[in-house]
Amino acid sequence: MNKRVTLAERPTGLPTESTWTYDEVAIPELAEGEILVQTDYISLDPAMRGWLRDVRSYIPPVGIGEVMRSGSLGKVVKANNHFKFKVGDILVGGSGVQQYDVSNGKGYLKIEEGGRPITEYLGVLGMPGMTAYFGILEVGELKEGDVVVVSGGAGAVGSVVGQIAKIKGCKVVGIAGGKDKCNYLVKELRFDAAIDYKNDNIHAGLKEHCPKGIDVYFDNVGGEILDACLSRLALHARIVICGAISQYNATDKVVGPSNYMSLLVNRASMKGMVVFDYADKYHIAREEMTKWLNEGKLKSQIDIYEGIENFNKTLLRLFTGDKQGKLVMKLSE
Amino acid sequence: MNKRVTLAERPTGLPTESTWTYDEVAIPELAEGEILVQTDYISLDPAMRGWLRDVRSYIPPVGIGEVMRSGSLGKVVKANNHFKFKVGDILVGGSGVQQYDVSNGKGYLKIEEGGRPITEYLGVLGMPGMTAYFGILEVGELKEGDVVVVSGGAGAVGSVVGQIAKIKGCKVVGIAGGKDKCNYLVKELRFDAAIDYKNDNIHAGLKEHCPKGIDVYFDNVGGEILDACLSRLALHARIVICGAISQYNATDKVVGPSNYMSLLVNRASMKGMVVFDYADKYHIAREEMTKWLNEGKLKSQIDIYEGIENFNKTLLRLFTGDKQGKLVMKLSE
Numbered sequence: 160m161n162k163r164v165t166l167a168e169r170p171t172g173l174p175t176e177s178t179w180t181y182d183e184v185a186i187p188e189l190a191e192g193e194i195l196v197q198t199d200y201i202s203l204d205p206a207m208r209g210w211l212r213d214v215r216s217y218i219p220p221v222g223i224g225e226v227m228r229s230g231s232l233g234k235v236v237k238a239n240n241h242f243k244f245k246v247g248d249i250l251v252g253g254s255g256v257q258q259y260d261v262s263n264g265k266g267y268l269k270i271e272e273g274g275r276p277i278t279e280y281l282g283v284l285g286m287p288g289m290t291a292y293f294g295i296l297e298v299g300e301l302k303e304g305d306v307v308v309v310s311g312g313a314g315a316v317g318s319v320v321g322q323i324a325k326i327k328g329c330k331v332v333g334i335a336g337g338k339d340k341c342n343y344l345v346k347e348l349r350f351d352a353a354i355d356y357k358n359d360n361i362h363a364g365l366k367e368h369c370p371k372g373i374d375v376y377f378d379n380v381g382g383e384i385l386d387a388c389l390s391r392l393a394l395h396a397r398i399v400i401c402g403a404i405s406q407y408n409a410t411d412k413v414v415g416p417s418n419y420m421s422l423l424v425n426r427a428s429m430k431g432m433v434v435f436d437y438a439d440k441y442h443i444a445r446e447e448m449t450k451w452l453n454e455g456k457l458k459s460q461i462d463i464y465e466g467i468e469n470f471n472k473t474l475l476r477l478f479t480g481d482k483q484g485k486l487v488m489k490l491s492e
Numbered sequence: 493m494n495k496r497v498t499l500a501e502r503p504t505g506l507p508t509e510s511t512w513t514y515d516e517v518a519i520p521e522l523a524e525g526e527i528l529v530q531t532d533y534i535s536l537d538p539a540m541r542g543w544l545r546d547v548r549s550y551i552p553p554v555g556i557g558e559v560m561r562s563g564s565l566g567k568v569v570k571a572n573n574h575f576k577f578k579v580g581d582i583l584v585g586g587s588g589v590q591q592y593d594v595s596n597g598k599g600y601l602k603i604e605e606g607g608r609p610i611t612e613y614l615g616v617l618g619m620p621g622m623t624a625y626f627g628i629l630e631v632g633e634l635k636e637g638d639v640v641v642v643s644g645g646a647g648a649v650g651s652v653v654g655q656i657a658k659i660k661g662c663k664v665v666g667i668a669g670g671k672d673k674c675n676y677l678v679k680e681l682r683f684d685a686a687i688d689y690k691n692d693n694i695h696a697g698l699k700e701h702c703p704k705g706i707d708v709y710f711d712n713v714g715g716e717i718l719d720a721c722l723s724r725l726a727l728h729a730r731i732v733i734c735g736a737i738s739q740y741n742a743t744d745k746v747v748g749p750s751n752y753m754s755l756l757v758n759r760a761s762m763k764g765m766v767v768f769d770y771a772d773k774y775h776i777a778r779e780e781m782t783k784w785l786n787e788g789k790l791k792s793q794i795d796i797y798e799g800i801e802n803f804n805k806t807l808l809r810l811f812t813g814d815k816q817g818k819l820v821m822k823l824s825e
Contacts (some may be wrong), residue, residue, distance in 0.1 A: 215757075216757050217756075217757050217758075381753075386748070400752070400753070400755050400756050401756070402756075403753055403756075406753075412750050413750045413751070413752075413753065414748065414750065415719070415747065415748030415749040415750035415751070415752050416748040416749070416752060417745050417746045417747065417748035418746070418748070419733070419746075419748050419749060419752070419762070420714075420733070420736055420739075420746065420764070421764075422733050422762060422763065422764030423550075423733050423734070423735075423736075423764030423765065423766065424548075424549050424550050424764065424766070425550075425764065426763075426764055426765060426766060426769060427763070427764055428761050428762065428763040428764070429752070429755060429761065429762045429763075430755065430759075430760070430761040430762075431753070431754075431755035431756030431757065431758065431759055431760055431761070432756065432759060433756065433757070433759060436759060
């Protein structure tokens, strides 16, 4: 049997239990050329909130009654003459929130042995890591010596953004919620400074740590933190718009950045990105990041929760920040 | 005697008569190396509102008691051994809102005979024209076939932006206030379409005229028009932030673009510009634009008002839109 989570109704504000249907269905027989993938882990990402919205976006929304979309890591447990995958292969892909996926293999990629823990393929070597790598290096046009600020600094993307910027010789200031996360950024990840948005004054923190302004701001959160960073841009600054988690559950209109005219004053730019555009080059990023991981220059944290029935409350940890690093659920029992 | 307008107090909202002091002072003797410039015309520009604000910007604010800053066109009426300028030279520069300026020549440029009416050096061949040229071609990275939308389309900058985009083989949609301006854009300037923001639904107009989305949006106005354009971006669209006239007199917080996450969905960018950065290349733009003017490919309109005592009410025409093309005042009597 296949336990799964489907979309019952579109949420207003934060998803609740009534957003989902938890059910169990029989696993169908495999047709010729299909595989059965057992989902061991799913990735919980802020983007999932966006996939629930019935609006034009970079990907269609999840339909009512459909299995909730998610990144996943699993293994092939059955194969019916598949052209590429065989039983035992470890695959990353998008099974969605269910324990088993019958698939023709589309969207799945076999993990080649690189000596790293496989769960890193949902985090630092997966979408969040790819987002960080291409976002800061290509979209942010990072240069040695830049002053870099990253919000969601202790998150799956932000923590990698900051560490890559450190590797590239930049000054890095992370913004995160709570003292523990801020300590982690400075002591473990060697960020130059961290601002605790729950307890510190963000404007004062940015002024202290970026006295000459911000060269690159990597934005995962939007809202007042984006506005505060806009007000401290250096000339020719680049803002990478990667997410806006503070606004994803807004029931009112999204709050736009009222300081956006700072882009004019500072001849600065604000640019959006979607990681899928860089799929052709993921292998380059994975290779370089695996090297950094093996050398100890890059660290990653994974926070794993169990039990598919806990899906909604685990998902909410993304929005409350009540997690340490990359948020993952283990679905296999 | 020198009639002038100085800043009496910083306005909240729209400037009023009490923002200014109108006075008359004696013209001092020239020191060695100085010139006396008679200001024939001054340029009235939206940026002037920004110069009244006591905030960090790309240029210091006008000080209380100082002559109001403005672009100007005038002639040298006296010279005391100036190293470059002589009596009779026609100069563009920044005399400010006064009939005479004693200067060492800094900030003034002599107009070389190009066969064009000299007042064009305040408009299409002056700052507004330079802003349009470098804004659309360099910041907007214009390409043949692009769908271009320009707000303030009948204004000094917007009208030139649209015409340059037409010359470069683009589809151009102008946004302007009122039927007369919209007719002017389509019939005189050969824009492909115009949307009358005072009477038409902007969203519907953009949908009709840009069914495949906007490649370049040149923003002079901010506010809800910026938001509407954000909601119709094509993939890899570029937004040029040139001004935000709808917000310049805001007494509340500036309204930020709540649809800015469209930058992410469409992998688009929003970039600010300040024309002074292109000063080294003005001569290239002037040469090309003079050619276009002489060939009839580029048209410009100037709306001239007289009498320095009418400064405030003429300035307000920028914000009400009650003008035709480039707004200029004649100060010489």
